[in-house]
Amino acid sequence: MPIYTSFALNNDCQVMLWRIEEDEPTLWAGLQLTAEEKLDLRGITHPDQRVEWLACRVAVRDLTIENGLVYKGLIKDEYGKPHPIGDTTAYLSISHTSGWAAAVWHKNRPVGIDIEPIRDQFTRVVPRVLSDSEIAHAAGRPDRLAVYWCAKECLYKLYGKRQLTFREHLHIDPFPDGAEYLTGHVRLPNHEETLQIRCLKMGPGLLAVAF
Secondary structure (H helix, E strand, O other): OOEEEEEEEEOOEEEEEEEOOOOHHHHHHOOOOOHHHHHHHHOOOOHHHHHHHHHHHHHHHHHHHHOOOOOOOEEEOOOOOEEEOOOOOOEEEEEEEOOEEEEEEEOOOOOEEEEEOOOHHHHHHHHHHOOHHHHHHHOOOHHHHHHHHHHHHHHHHHHOOOOOOHHHHEEEOOOOOOOOEEEEEEEEOOEEEEEEEEEEOOOOOEEEEEO
């Protein structure tokens, strides 16, 4: 798979974004999946989604090797969040959309990544993912709605647990159009955290990383 781009957000955090051009057999050939991963893949029936799933593993494998480690596959925790097998210090996150796969690797803290095209369909999910103030700021614009969605997906993946909702527990501070740096918040009754989000216009439309 040709690398579209690979770059560091800081000394501890590296991102890889791929434009998928290979078929499933080609991607299979570069991976040794665990029994759990094979079972997971078996449950995916759509051909394009299978390719995207495999491409994400290839991206993680290459990031692992670039960090001087041996790739042994991914394992999911009880919330479905992936972790590198055999490495208890590094953190990762993956994302895919039609024709694209992305992965982020952080050496010492949780991280979340999301890639999204900018599309009009985001207007349909506004009531269930944005707070009233966020809805007012987005003003129905697909570009702003995409940023909110992408940023909240990152926060959700970083936190890695299921007892939260986008509208009630994940919040993004207002941002100027074209902003590359965003501030996000996870607000739960027993946990509050403020996180930095890097939002870039690239790939299918937007790539965002929370860390």
